[in-house]
Amino acid sequence: MIDPRVAGGLRDLPPSVMIPREWMLDTFRRTFGGFGFMPIETPHIERMEVLTGKGAGSDEVLRQIFEVTNRGGTPGELALRFDLTVPLARFVAKHVDELGLPFKRYAIGSVFRGERPAKGRFREFVQCDFDTIGTESVLSDAETAQVIHDALAAAGVPGFTITLNNRKILDGMLESLDLAGRSGPVLRSLDKLAKVGRDAVLAELQKPAGDGTPGLTQEQAARVLEFAERGRGGVDVLREAENSLGTKPLAGQGIANLRTVLDLLSAAGVPEDRVAIDLGLARGLDYYTGIVFETTIKGWERFGSVASGGRYDNLASLFTSRRLPGVGASIGLDRLLALMDEAGWLKGMTKSTPVLIANFPGTDPVIPFRMAAQLRASGIGAEIYPEAIQVGKQMGYGSAHGHKVAVIVGPDEAAREVFNLRNLATRQEDKGLSWSVLVDSVHSVLQVLEQEGARS
8 A cells, every 4th residue: 555645845735724725815815906916827847947047046945946857858957936936037028018017916826945844834835926027116115015014914914024124235235345246145144144043144154155255254244244133123223224334325225215115104004013124134035136025923933934025126137138127025825824823823714614504304405405505695605414314413513614503404494494593602593593584594693703703
């Protein structure tokens, strides 16, 4: 017999996971659509050269690519996508004339990375991406942060913080240390600060690069880390950065960008305590050129970022000579759900159909079939128990599977054209209700239960 276990870092997803997952995906789709983003889909498999082209991803991500092989195929020709942004750049470069600019898209799908599995970190996981292509407007930068906020708020995620930075500020800081040509490796090292700690990053910054380029001096490395560690907070952080880097044009542009983004988010009603500045935030991917985002849940920072992204003004240059600046972000659905599950925030989200229709022994099955159809036609989910067994066992099934109420019609009720409506949590039962009020009665009870759930 074949062992039914799945490969390491991959998962089967039971209904207890899929139901809140689908609800959250619907929430994200409504949020994205409300801002004018339109859905697209790209293949899970891309040509290797698309994914590994210069600037497509960091060395670490490229090492995690899953190569796809097939009999008779060319080795190294195909690979599974590691994110949805590089395929987007290819898609836009190919279709830009028919799409028109600016183009706002969202895409939701699996991506694959051969990294070591950990809590909330998998080899196959779903990203929920949204991007605006064809504009350098700071309004699009701010809107990206607002979409992150509104999507997580609509999904009931409490206590999250959207952290912002602008790569141009970091570039200006490196320029002030005569490190203008070293931004790639320096920022990749800086991006590991929260994961590996200060001492490890300090040592890495001073290491020679693989191409023989010498590492930073001890003083340069210390100043880079000092800038990153002191640059956390609010508007005051930007004032300090302006004082120290005011003569560097790139840094000035980045500071002005963040000031405007903060003003726009405030105008949109985003609470001040949900936005923070971190001048050490770099994001590991090489293609970011401006604002960058990371989102963490207060008290659950060990899970890492649940939504991140940034501006990438040159990514499409891999595929076209036409300049197609863009900005966007990705919500990591699986990491977010793993966090919310561990925190106990998903309890109660176990069944999408609130009503169980009992299959009472001796009752004509046409009756429960007709009742279920009436409820579904009115927008209320209803499931009929398939076997005409003891009603108590049917009620146990309903309770175990998250149904809220049960409709029961025995032979006596059928003769009088009435039904009983049972609250499966309290076992309280309204008896002898006329078939003519089925929809209204069920709707009223579910409304009360929903209000009680919201209060609790």
